[in-house]
Amino acid sequence: MEKEVTFNTLNSVHALNVHNVLQRVLSDLAEQGLYPVPSVEMHKALYTQQRLERELSRDSTIALGAFNHGVLIGFLWANPSQGTLYLEWGAVDQQFRRRGVFLHLLRLLEEEARRRGYHKLWLYASRKNTPAINCYLMSGYAIEGVHARHFFDWDFITLGKILDASSGEMALEKAGRQNVISCSAN
Numbered sequence: 001m002e003k004e005v006t007f008n009t010l011n012s013v014h015a016l017n018v019h020n021v022l023q024r025v026l027s028d029l030a031e032q033g034l035y036p037v038p039s040v041e042m043h044k045a046l047y048t049q050q051r052l053e054r055e056l057s058r059d060s061t062i063a064l065g066a067f068n069h070g071v072l073i074g075f076l077w078a079n080p081s082q083g084t085l086y087l088e089w090g091a092v093d094q095q096f097r098r099r100g101v102f103l104h105l106l107r108l109l110e111e112e113a114r115r116r117g118y119h120k121l122w123l124y125a126s127r128k129n130t131p132a133i134n135c136y137l138m139s140g141y142a143i144e145g146v147h148a149r150h151f152f153d154w155d156f157i158t159l160g161k162i163l164d165a166s167s168g169e170m171a172l173e174k175a176g177r178q179n180v181i182s183c184s185a186n
């Protein structure tokens with residue numbers, strides 16, 4: 001890891017920077033054939049600066065950024081999902097890749113997830129997205145499911161990492177038993 005890369009939590013102030021990196025990365029993913037073009041278009045339209053301001057300002061969201069001389073060059077954010085933590089998006093700008101930036105972001109995410117009592121992190125990845133899949137495997141995630149002909153007829157996989165089997169109950173308490181039970185009944 002290069003010395004000039006620093007890491008910090010993100011909030012709504014960083015929404016425009018996240019937006020800009022994400023738009024660039026999404027275009028790259030489509031060009032490289034790693035992600036379905038309709039998904040790219042959907043996510044480009046979905047993650048406006050305003051939407052990201054809302055995402056990054058939620059207390060329940062864990063959002064982390066990597067900075068080079070104060071400029072955002074990588075990020076990830078994760079949201080609670082029924083007692084688990086779902087990794088929504090993560091990316092590193094092209095010219096800063098293969099320096100361990102994302103591995104470090106994943107490590108920090110894990111630490112914070114444990115601190116908040118989550119027992120599991122998980123995510124979807126396009127089966128063609130070898131760079132991302134390798135990175136998650138290297139971080140100790142396991143392939144948990146293969147979803148054939150899934151989003152926009154592309155194969156996707158789910159990857160997950162159990163953090164601490166005994167902390168699952170803590171996350172359930174945190175989410176509020178009432179809410180979890182009434183959600184699952186619907």
Ligand SMILES: CC(C)(COP(=O)(O)OP(=O)(O)OC[C@H]1O[C@@H](n2cnc3c(N)ncnc32)[C@H](O)[C@@H]1OP(=O)(O)O)[C@@H](O)C(=O)NCCC(=O)NCCS
Pocket residue numbers: 025029089090091092093096097098099100101102103104123124125126129130131132133134135136138
């Ligand atoms: C996936 C991504 C976030 C990785 O970021 P990164 O900072 O370059 O990753 P790291 O440097 O921490 O890589 C860690 C390991 O992952 C694997 N990896 C990363 N990029 C890879 C590539 N292009 N090809 C093969 N393996 C790769 C390697 O094992 C690497 O370790 P090594 O460099 O010692 O061999 C980055 O490529 C990216 O932004 N991609 C586009 C967005 C994306 O796909 N997001 C994930 C959506 S699920």
